[in-house]
Amino acid sequence: MTKIGAQDRCPCLSGEQYASxxxxxxxxxxxxATAEQLMRSRYTAFVLLDRDYLLRTWHPDTAPLDLQLDPEMQWRRLDIAATGGGGPFDTAGTVEFKAHYRHTGERGVLHETSRFVRSGGRWLYVDGDIRD
Structure with a gap:
């Protein structure tokens, strides 16, 4: 797993330190507390290759049986384009984002609208639609 210090800026680009x-x-x-916070934390988990957190925050109905993360994938920047629902009092929400990456020298952007549900008081990632 990739490491980051508690005082380092969070990879989700919130402007806060990673620990807080x-x-x-x-x-x-x-x-x-919100679907967007979960989205940001999952992006950061991809940056840090934190497989356990990704699986823990994935809805059990849609979670993969196994999740392999590519250490060559370098996630560079997260842009939140839009949110729908997903607030502290909602039970469902969406987050549209663009995650910029570099992989084996190639640059790209993953543009997705992700779906989240609140279950047992916790936000979980359900699935997403890849956009152009």
Whole structure:
């Protein structure tokens, strides 16, 4: 797993330090209050190759049986384009994002609208639609 210091800026680009942003979710010290917070923390988990967190925050009906992360994938920037629902009092929400990456020298952008549900008081990633 890739490491980041508690005082380093969070890879989700919130402007906060990792420990007070996504780090508290990764450690289990807190749960994401919104679908966007969960989206940001999952992006950061991809950056850090935190397979366990990704599987823990994936809805059991849609989670893969196994998840292999590519250490050659370098996630560079996360842009949130839009959100729908997903607030502290909602039970479902969507987050449209663009995740910029570099892989084996090639640059690209993953543009997705992700679906989230709140189950048992926790936000979970359900699935997403890749956009052009």
């Amino acid at each position: 942003c996504c780090g508290r979710f990764h450690s289990g010290g807190a749960e994401a």
